[in-house]
Amino acid sequence: MPDAVRRAAPIVTVLLALGVVWYGAAFALNHSAALAVVGSAAPLPVVVRAAWSLGRPLLPAPHQIVLTLIAGVFGESVTSPRSLVYHAAVTAETAAVGFLLALVLGVALAVAIVQTRVLDRSLMPWVIASQTIPVLAIAPMVVVVLGNIGLTGILPKALIAGWLSFFPITTAMVTGLRAPDRIAVDLLRTYDASRRDVFVKLRWPAAMGFLFAGVKVAATLALVGAIVAELPTGAQAGLGARLLAGSYYGQTLQIWAALAMASLLTLLAVGAAETAQRVLVARRGGRL
Amino acid sequence: MITTLVLLVSIAAGCAALVWLSARDGRRYAIATPLLFGALLLWCWEVVCIGFRVPPVLLPAPTGIAHAFATHLPMLGADFRQTVVRAVLPGYAIGCISGYLTAIALDRSAFLRRGALPLAGLLGAMPIVGIAPIMVMWFGFDWPSKAAVAAVMTFFPMFVNTLAGLAATGAMERDLMRSYGASYLQTLLKLRLPAALPFVFNALKLNFTLALIGAIVAEFFGTPIVGMGFRISTEAATLNLDVVWAEIALAAITGSLCFGALVLLERAVLFWHPSFQTFVPLRR
Numbered sequence: 001m002p003d004a005v006r007r008a009a010p011i012v013t014v015l016l017a018l019g020v021v022w023y024g025a026a027f028a029l030n031h032s033a034a035l036a037v038v039g040s041a042a043p044l045p046v047v048v049r050a051a052w053s054l055g056r057p058l059l060p061a062p063h064q065i066v067l068t069l070i071a072g073v074f075g076e077s078v079t080s081p082r083s084l085v086y087h088a089a090v091t092a093e094t095a096a097v098g099f100l101l102a103l104v105l106g107v108a109l110a111v112a113i114v115q116t117r118v119l120d121r122s123l124m125p126w127v128i129a130s131q132t133i134p135v136l137a138i139a140p141m142v143v144v145v146l147g148n149i150g151l152t153g154i155l156p157k158a159l160i161a162g163w164l165s166f167f168p169i170t171t172a173m174v175t176g177l178r179a180p181d182r183i184a185v186d187l188l189r190t191y192d193a194s195r196r197d198v199f200v201k202l203r204w205p206a207a208m209g210f211l212f213a214g215v216k217v218a219a220t221l222a223l224v225g226a227i228v229a230e231l232p233t234g235a236q237a238g239l240g241a242r243l244l245a246g247s248y249y250g251q252t253l254q255i256w257a258a259l260a261m262a263s264l265l266t267l268l269a270v271g272a273a274e275t276a277q278r279v280l281v282a283r284r285g286g287r288l
Numbered sequence: 289m290i291t292t293l294v295l296l297v298s299i300a301a302g303c304a305a306l307v308w309l310s311a312r313d314g315r316r317y318a319i320a321t322p323l324l325f326g327a328l329l330l331w332c333w334e335v336v337c338i339g340f341r342v343p344p345v346l347l348p349a350p351t352g353i354a355h356a357f358a359t360h361l362p363m364l365g366a367d368f369r370q371t372v373v374r375a376v377l378p379g380y381a382i383g384c385i386s387g388y389l390t391a392i393a394l395d396r397s398a399f400l401r402r403g404a405l406p407l408a409g410l411l412g413a414m415p416i417v418g419i420a421p422i423m424v425m426w427f428g429f430d431w432p433s434k435a436a437v438a439a440v441m442t443f444f445p446m447f448v449n450t451l452a453g454l455a456a457t458g459a460m461e462r463d464l465m466r467s468y469g470a471s472y473l474q475t476l477l478k479l480r481l482p483a484a485l486p487f488v489f490n491a492l493k494l495n496f497t498l499a500l501i502g503a504i505v506a507e508f509f510g511t512p513i514v515g516m517g518f519r520i521s522t523e524a525a526t527l528n529l530d531v532v533w534a535e536i537a538l539a540a541i542t543g544s545l546c547f548g549a550l551v552l553l554e555r556a557v558l559f560w561h562p563s564f565q566t567f568v569p570l571r572r
Contacts, residue, residue: 007402009399009403010399010400010401010402010403010404011402011403011406011407012403013399013400013403014400014403014404014407015403015407018407058425058426117310117311118303118306118307118310120310121306121309121310121317121318121321121322122306122309122310122321122322122324122325123322123325124322125321125322126322126325126326129544131497132493132496132497132540132543132544132546132547133497133539133540133543133544134497134500134501134504134539134540134543135501136417136501136504136505137501137504137516137517137520137535137536137539138520138536140508140520140521140524140525140532141520141524141529141532141533141536143524144524144525144527145345145346145347145524145529148345148346148527149346216413220413220414220415223415224415224417227415227417227418228417228505228508231505231508231509239418243418243420243421243509244421244509246421247421247424247425247509247510250425252422252425255421255422256422258418259415259418259419259422262414262415262418263414263415266413266414266415267410270413
């Protein structure tokens with residue numbers, strides 16, 4: 001137990017410090033708006049309380065965000081467009097479809113790159129170079145063009161999410177498939193193993209650790225892609241649409257709650273990836 | 289008919305050339321192969337677009353995009369100035385410098401480091417672009433809000449990487465500095481900061497793309513009528529796809545050029561680091 005305390009104490013301290021700074025900043029930023037509500041003659045505690053409970057604050061206090069989040073998650077029926085669960089589900093669905101597409105294609109492409117020299121030499125440099133390109137910029141065009149040829153709904157958004165998460169998966173998998181030492185490959189060759197055997201028994205298992213590292217990055221990126229893809233369509237549903245609507249109408253609490261929800265989703269996705277990794281490690285007898 | 293023929297012939301010839309090139313070792317071939325692959329891709333794109341009369345509202349041909357690029361140069365220049373020079377570069381600089389300095393400051397206390405590192409890692413993994421509407425509300429429609437998004441997005445990778453870099457020196461090297469009677473500041477300046485440089489450069493390279501993405505996405509939330517993100521979203525809505533592609537090409541060129549410049553800078557600054565020394569294996 002003391003070990004857990006020793007590990008948690010610094011994190012809790014930093015969190016508390018952040019909380020104090022946040023409440024202070026919320027008071028400073030909302031000060032004039034609060035004065036307008038309670039009057040400039042009001043005593044300080046009243047002003048402070050008003051600054052931390054405005055309807056449309058410049059910076060909401062943390063408890064306001066938590067309360068809005070809770071109201072959005074539990075206070076509404078799940079199918080209502082006011083429910084954050086509903087919007088989160090729309091975004092999560094998009095991200096999941098895109099992520100699965102990226103996982104299948106990325107792993108397949110990585111295998112092809114590792115197995116064929118032509119692809120490795122001609123395609124791999126482009127995969128690496130594409131990391132330096134702001135891919136999210138194409139989101140509006142993809143949505144508009146695909147909408148133009150009759151493809152609307154989840155697919156254009158999922159394509160953007162998938163496009164974004166495709167690259168970390170591919171690069172991680174290529175690195176992983178190449179990770180085995182020369183000496184291990186040579187050993188298998190002395191056993192008269194075929195290329196296929198080397199792949200199945202050595203390269204693939206060795207790549208899993210790298211794959212999961214890539215998957216964690218990719219899952220986050222898929223969510224970012226899904227959220228940004230919801231912006232240009234003026235979508236009615238999804239956390240991105242929620243952000244945009246909040247931005248139009250100056251509903252800061254709604255923006256922050258959507259952001260918090262997106263962060264929770266990210267945590268959930270990364271947690272799922274970590275659980276999958278742990279299951280795999282357990283099945284392999286404690287090693288990755 | 290003739291289009292299909294041209295397409296098939298060029299694909300076959302291109303693949304044969306790629307196979308021939310990739311079977312050869314050497315630096316020149318390693319560069320020529322991807323270049324040929326890119327050229328082949330562009331060529332096929334062009335042939336398909338013109339031969340099959342693909343409507344430009346669906347997919348403009350590369351020559352059409354190049355034409356749009358050439359004819360819209362003043363507009364592209366204005367967008368570049370607004371997004372890259374005014375928003376990305378200041379945001380990038382603010383985010384990177386503050387991340388670097390915060391890491392150095394926090395590094396002195398092991399307690400704070402252990403508290404801040406997991407939290408910063410967590411926050412860095414969040415969809416930070418989502419703060420764009422808040423920044424627009426705080427700093428207005430013009431470039432300051434975009435720079436703010438870029439700064440927040442670049443802060444966390446730099447912070448986490450610098451902390452990791454500061455921890456990268458071995459106990460032996462630190463003991464050596466202590467035996468020289470070096471003060472904290474001397475150890476920091478002469479040993480730990482130089483040793484952290486590879487990590488810092490990693491963050492610098494990663495961050496430029498992040499800053500570009502942050503600024504462009506922030507422009508989707510409201511902007512004066514200039515800027516790359518603004519242009520992309522409005523021209524896409526009116527189906528001027530050649531202009532959109534020209535903007536995307538501009539963003540891609542900016543991203544890769546800056547990445548290339550950072551790689552060159554890294555090589556110039558880190559020439560002494562083991563990872564940049566050519567390893568000559570001993571032969572019996």
